[in-house]
Amino acid sequence: MSRPTWDEYFMDITRVVALRSTCLRRQVGAVIVKDKRLLTSGYNGAPRGLAHCEDVGCLRDTYHVPSGERHELCRGMHAEQNAIVQAALYGVAIEGATLYCTHQPCSACTKMIINAGIRRIVYEHPYPDPLARELVQEAGIECVCLK
Ligand SMILES: [Zn+2]
Numbered sequence: 001m002s003r004p005t006w007d008e009y010f011m012d013i014t015r016v017v018a019l020r021s022t023c024l025r026r027q028v029g030a031v032i033v034k035d036k037r038l039l040t041s042g043y044n045g046a047p048r049g050l051a052h053c054e055d056v057g058c059l060r061d062t063y064h065v066p067s068g069e070r071h072e073l074c075r076g077m078h079a080e081q082n083a084i085v086q087a088a089l090y091g092v093a094i095e096g097a098t099l100y101c102t103h104q105p106c107s108a109c110t111k112m113i114i115n116a117g118i119r120r121i122v123y124e125h126p127y128p129d130p131l132a133r134e135l136v137q138e139a140g141i142e143c144v145c146l147k
């Protein structure tokens with residue numbers, strides 16, 4: 001019997017969370033974990049109650065914007081942002097937590113991760129954002145690529 005490690009266990013869950021994504025370009029999932037407890041989860045998609053990119057189209061898609069650029073053109077929120085906002089919504093303390101994410105967080109998400117007090121990031125797909133790497137390093141956040 002081979003049991004998954006805790007990192008594998010939470011990454012397996014994160015991959016399932018990503019399946020709920022409505023983004024036309026990339027399905028991303030995130031979960032926030034503290035003391036081996038899953039606190040919140042999030043996937044990328046339009047804000048609550050609003051039409052999704054798959055229904056109304058996505059400008060990033062329409063204009064063929066390269067990966068990692070002009071995030072503001074999309075109505076979708078990132079998975080990490082949704083997981084952090086869910087903690088705020090329900091009053092869940094996430095200071096000192098670990099964030100599991102299918103993809104390496106972008107610089108916008110990294111800033112929120114830093115200020116949310118998250119101390120460790122685990123991801124499996126690297127994402128080309130040099131500023132994000134620089135911020136993570138400067139903040140002293142442990143960053144682990146599972147693959
Ligand atoms: Zn979009």
Ligand SMILES: [Zn+2]
Nearest residue numbers: 078105106109
């Ligand atoms: Zn992001």
